[in-house]
Amino acid sequence: MNTAREIARPADGGSGKAATAGRLLERYGTPLLIAPAVLFICLVFMVPLGRMAWLSVSDPTLSFDNYAALFSSRLYVRSLLRTFGISLVVTLTCIVLAYPLAYYAATRSNWWSRGLLVVAALSFWISFIVRTYAWLVILGNKGPVVGMLQTLGFEPAPRVLFTTTASVIGLVHILLPYMILALYSVLVKIDGNLDKAALSLGATPVRSFRHVTFPLSLPGLVNGSVLVFVICLGFYVTPTLLGSPRDLMVAGLIATEVQELMAWGLASALAMLLVATTLTLMLIYDRLVGLDRLWG
Amino acid sequence: MPMSSEAYLVLGNLYKSYDGEQNAVADVSLSVAKGEFVSFLGPSGSGKTTTLMMIAGFEQPSAGSIHLNGRRLDHIASYRRNIGIVFQNYALFPHMTIRRNIGFPLRMRKAPAGEIDRRVGRALEMVGLSAYGERRPRELSGGQQQRVALARALVFEPDILLLDEPLGALDKNLREHMQVEIKRIHRELGITTIYVTHDQSEAMTLSDRLVVFNQGRIEQVGDPLAVYRRPHSVFVAEFIGDCNRLNGKVRDRASGIVELEGCGPIRIPEAAGWSHGEDVQLVLRPEFVRPGKGGKDELSFSLAVEGVVHYGDTAVVIGRWGDKQIRMRALSYDAAGIEEGSTIAARAETANLWLLPQGG
Numbered sequence: 001m002n003t004a005r006e007i008a009r010p011a012d013g014g015s016g017k018a019a020t021a022g023r024l025l026e027r028y029g030t031p032l033l034i035a036p037a038v039l040f041i042c043l044v045f046m047v048p049l050g051r052m053a054w055l056s057v058s059d060p061t062l063s064f065d066n067y068a069a070l071f072s073s074r075l076y077v078r079s080l081l082r083t084f085g086i087s088l089v090v091t092l093t094c095i096v097l098a099y100p101l102a103y104y105a106a107t108r109s110n111w112w113s114r115g116l117l118v119v120a121a122l123s124f125w126i127s128f129i130v131r132t133y134a135w136l137v138i139l140g141n142k143g144p145v146v147g148m149l150q151t152l153g154f155e156p157a158p159r160v161l162f163t164t165t166a167s168v169i170g171l172v173h174i175l176l177p178y179m180i181l182a183l184y185s186v187l188v189k190i191d192g193n194l195d196k197a198a199l200s201l202g203a204t205p206v207r208s209f210r211h212v213t214f215p216l217s218l219p220g221l222v223n224g225s226v227l228v229f230v231i232c233l234g235f236y237v238t239p240t241l242l243g244s245p246r247d248l249m250v251a252g253l254i255a256t257e258v259q260e261l262m263a264w265g266l267a268s269a270l271a272m273l274l275v276a277t278t279l280t281l282m283l284i285y286d287r288l289v290g291l292d293r294l295w296g
Numbered sequence: 297m298p299m300s301s302e303a304y305l306v307l308g309n310l311y312k313s314y315d316g317e318q319n320a321v322a323d324v325s326l327s328v329a330k331g332e333f334v335s336f337l338g339p340s341g342s343g344k345t346t347t348l349m350m351i352a353g354f355e356q357p358s359a360g361s362i363h364l365n366g367r368r369l370d371h372i373a374s375y376r377r378n379i380g381i382v383f384q385n386y387a388l389f390p391h392m393t394i395r396r397n398i399g400f401p402l403r404m405r406k407a408p409a410g411e412i413d414r415r416v417g418r419a420l421e422m423v424g425l426s427a428y429g430e431r432r433p434r435e436l437s438g439g440q441q442q443r444v445a446l447a448r449a450l451v452f453e454p455d456i457l458l459l460d461e462p463l464g465a466l467d468k469n470l471r472e473h474m475q476v477e478i479k480r481i482h483r484e485l486g487i488t489t490i491y492v493t494h495d496q497s498e499a500m501t502l503s504d505r506l507v508v509f510n511q512g513r514i515e516q517v518g519d520p521l522a523v524y525r526r527p528h529s530v531f532v533a534e535f536i537g538d539c540n541r542l543n544g545k546v547r548d549r550a551s552g553i554v555e556l557e558g559c560g561p562i563r564i565p566e567a568a569g570w571s572h573g574e575d576v577q578l579v580l581r582p583e584f585v586r587p588g589k590g591g592k593d594e595l596s597f598s599l600a601v602e603g604v605v606h607y608g609d610t611a612v613v614i615g616r617w618g619d620k621q622i623r624m625r626a627l628s629y630d631a632a633g634i635e636e637g638s639t640i641a642a643r644a645e646t647a648n649l650w651l652l653p654q655g656g
Contacts, residue, residue: 191385191387193383193385196352196354196374196381196383196387197381197388198389198404199354199373199374199375200352200353200374200375200377200379200380200449201380201401201404201448201449202375202376202378202401202404202405203375203400203404204373204375205375207404208375211389211400212389216390216391
């Protein structure tokens, strides 16, 4: 590279400007290339976040009253705990549903396994709002689920829509592809000979899975769980549309504070708490696995 | 070497087909004696690895049977067969230390902890890696990983050891070193070993017996030198070593005269086994051709030299005998005076000549 430019320089003689621009680009190329993205993130994300942090300690008075209120009110604490609880249930359900599917897709290469992956990816690309509205219809009072329950003899049929169960169902459906792809990307890289080796060494298929495949798939499991759990913590649309208005998750609560009570300070404090929780999870994850591996 | 002639591993008319039409393995029958070192040799896709995988239990035969030590194997799950396997890419468990890798088969057999420790220690010693027990596989070199794989496949005293191109991923020097190592371990333990490779020199050096595979079938079985000197087909002749082939016709089987196309008649004792007028081809390995005038029991001919390629230790002389091209491989020392454009006298012992049917 260097030699080529040195040889080229005498030839271009007068056009010193071009050479200077080239040197500048070589020196500041990387910062210049990432500048637009950095600027964009600063403007639309870091600045509002800072403003929100400021609001949380300055509205209505300059104090930590908002945070004190959060932890002294049972309403907020219960909503926080509920949010964690729902996120945990959603994450675990996703693991249980996604693991066998991802395992099958990663260890076979047939028409079925490819089809499963396509379906998983496809639901990634359909807007989660569309999918949430679909559940609104499916779980509604005149929908197939209630109809089926009635046929089975539940009279009157239990309400499904506008319950926490409905939000869990919706969230699992929306977040499942994350888990599947996180698990798949790790499982597919595990050398198939390892399982054969374990079998030849006397491990039953179950023990081969327990001692070899499963431990090696843990990074994918942790990846998927962190993704699903963190996204779930702050999810707004699906729990709001499908869930019970009395059992709000934190994101819904924040919206209520702002839209109905105009309590900007309290809402900001709640949001900051969510941000802090997410950051803590990310730090733990970084320690355990390394943040650079989050997206497979 | 502890070897009894009675059959220990017996493959009976094995077939394997994936699509019901083409056979990946067809009619493979073989019997291996206890303690024997047998190599499966063949190009890729010849069925040697598929056969190995059927012995290991990772592939189900479409037809046929496998017996090991009198026990029918082919309906037994792979994890109950007590067979040690070494894979080409080692297949060590990356999340376990070397010690835990080698101890794995013993843990699966629920051996007591003390015994596991002792046997793992001994296995590490056998492959000269005692100092590496606490390391992870990725911290070891390719050759070391291969030795760990070998130790792991042997520590539970399997009935038979299967090696699937175990040295394929190693460089040349290391490969030769590991060949010696494998041979030593085989000698020490006397374990029946099946060695799959596409490298003919590897198979020649290591094995008691060679099984040459081609297109799913066994082409030839035999002592390595015998297979080299007396190949049963053109495929074997060309896969194991190099050869010149000359077409001819048996003229007189009593006196062993074969008329070679474009080269004239030659006298060769092998012709006695053929009938009069039969079309044959003469297999003449380049290394059996030597410079100089032939004596009794030797084939003599003159070679018009067209080129000489020097390899350092040896040289290949390419020339014409009549209108047929002949390659001669000679030691550099013997080839020193041979020049392009000259005509030299060449000879080959008739005992080293071999006839095959034409088109075979």
